[in-house]
Amino acid sequence: MATETLAKRQWALPRIGIRVPDTLARIVKYVLYRGVALFVTVVIGVYLTVLIANMGGYLDTIRISQIREQIGASILGDPALQTLSANELRANIDERVAIEMRRLNLDQPFFLRSINYLTDALTLNLGRAEFLSSNSGSRQVRLVLLERIPPTLLLSATANLSLFFTAIFAALFLSRRYGSFLDRLVIAMAPSSSVPAWFYGIFLILIFASVLHILPFGGMVDVPPPESMPQYVASLLKHMILPVGALIFHSIFVGIYNWRTFFLIYSSEDYVEMAKAKGLTSGAIERRYILRPTLPPIVTSFAFTLIYLWQGAIILETVFAWPGLGRLLYQAISSFDVPVIVGNVVLLAYLLVTSVFLLDIVYALLDPRVKVGGERRP
């Protein structure tokens, strides 16, 4: 963390954007470059997942047993084959399984097979879950996973957005009151981020659910879910307070601390002094001379916060029984549902990279070096 901030500070001061005709082209080029790079990352990440998961032959065993089951059912149900003896039937099944395995390239060397799995995983063609099922009862891993995205997104988006804006405004406020009691309090509290959010979650549950009985232990809505829309929303909000609170408490202080440090560094620059001398209002100075140059590095740091939050959500959701992707992963581990575990990891990799990619676009729009085509990002 320490060294990260140092690196950001060593970036050259941004040149204030001079609009050139090919700004759009540069942004598109930059975004495309990042898009390709991130796609390569996803491919490598997913391939790694496939390798880890299949090193012990787990995926292969699952595939083969699924094929065997299907073929067995179809042969046993075929009236034309009823007259065959048990041995002949078994031979018949074995033969068809062999054909099917050849058709699905399961008899090929490991490398080619792993490429098959890779393309399957990348297209989210994830097969069938062994134990878990979606709310509608489907065993398709894709459906099981997809219905878990909205709760996760709801939780992390609420927490992150409120965190982001609270931190900015609190930091601006504190950088004006540098050295005050509040300022020192935030500095003193900054190490609290070393403790992960799920951990504060446990304490929050202990206080507000176990002892005070004013908020629920976990879950997303009451059981049974309320019928009317306003009641449903109220119940949802009530269940969100603790997990969102845990996430916010985890990173708010360090967030404010980092921002405030940036603002202070940038507000001691000569051009800010100059702006003050010109008699600009403090609002205008903040917006044009302090916020703008600090935005690009902070967007980058936000991207990395997001990476940790996506992963941190796994445990947080488990602790709060929040029916999102993280809790699904926990359930899949507990019941050893391999297709769901692999699918979940793949989806997490996708979500992670997508959020980084979106922030890259924001970065491209904000960073004048991308706009005017100055030096590349270090």
Place this chain on the structure above:
Amino acid sequence: MKRLIGFFRELTLYRSAVLGILIIGGLIALALYAVIALPYNEAIRRWRGGEEIWGNYPRNALPQWVTIFTGNSLPMTIVLDSRKEGSVRKEAQVVSDDMSTADIIMPFEYTSDGFPSEINLFLTAKYVQKKPQATMFWKTPDGRQIPLGDTTVGAAERFAISIDQRLTSRLGGLSPEKGLFVDPATVSSGAKPVPLKGRYQLVIEGLTFEEDSTLEAKLVVYGQVYGLAGTDHRRRDITVALLWGTPIALAFGFLAAVGSTLTTFTIAAIGSWFGGWLDALIQRITEINSVLPILPILILIGTFYTRNIWVILGVVIALGIFSLSIKTYRSMFLQVKEMPYIEAAHAYGASNLRIVFQYMMPKIAPVLIPAFVTLIPAFVFLEASLSILGLGDPVLPTWGKVLNDAYTNGALYKGYYYWVIEPAVLLMLTGLGFATVGFALDRIFNPRLREL
């Protein structure tokens, strides 16, 4: 060395850092104490030994010190064993050739304000063919005598008095661990049941039917408190896990932090010195690595291969080699690379590796210290995160595993707060201790932060 003392002195200028150093010192002392006072094999035996180790401990008992806060005294466990010297009396009389009586009288004082949590009677007998018989009575301080039933005794019998349904109904619906101790006055008046203090007796009237046949008994009246940290759902003493969790957590955090920072640092130095395709390759790998979901990968490994903490440690280090701090270190090395003394070294013919390891790396090595200190708690919590998902090391007792046990057994719902709070406080102290020191170090090594 002088420089180090200087840093240290500067560090003590920050009050929070002093607190952090004290916490870290306390944790290290605790870890050393654990390793010395409770050797590894003994700790594992106490944590995984089985019923004979913890059979006499109460289940889900509070730590003993809670009585200081609650005011009233909570019962400790009372164990009476006829095979050991003590207050237990044995009376044997020969009735006929083969038959003899073997009475066991087990008296004990009960002085607590609370009821016991459970009562078990363990009967063991020695015989060849004919099992001895036992009839049991409970005598209360006010002279009542409550029959507990009779049984033939095999080689080893457990007579779980507190789940005896018939006894419960005879006691007017109160479960035996309450009904046998309750003051009848409080029951008849309808007030909150209170135990009757005084001298209780369990009388076992035994009959043996062979010459060498014997009957032995052990009565365990389980209390509500145990030890420094209480016990868990399997009656295990949580103190063992808390004590041994300390060296494990510190070792895991320390090794992971050292392993990943040093490798990262070396790779950054090599990349920035040689430059060219090597540097570009390192940069690309770092970018890919930064987006890899580390926790899910660890989860996959924990699920499919091994939960051994040292293997997980290796994977953590491997995934941490190309961490983002490579970029930070690289930008520093690029500045160092241009310094005159490096040019001088190059001019007099120092080899590449000599320049990298002897001249460049020592120059900015101090910046590793804050990064290193702030990383330790992150890894400690990573281990706890894996444990709480049920992927903790199968053998070692760790803080995370205690939390996981508490979580899967619904400790928060059932009100066993101590079970959650104890490991949680230790984890939190570790996190905050290292983080406060890390923040202070950061300000010392990054002078631009110092005045802010």
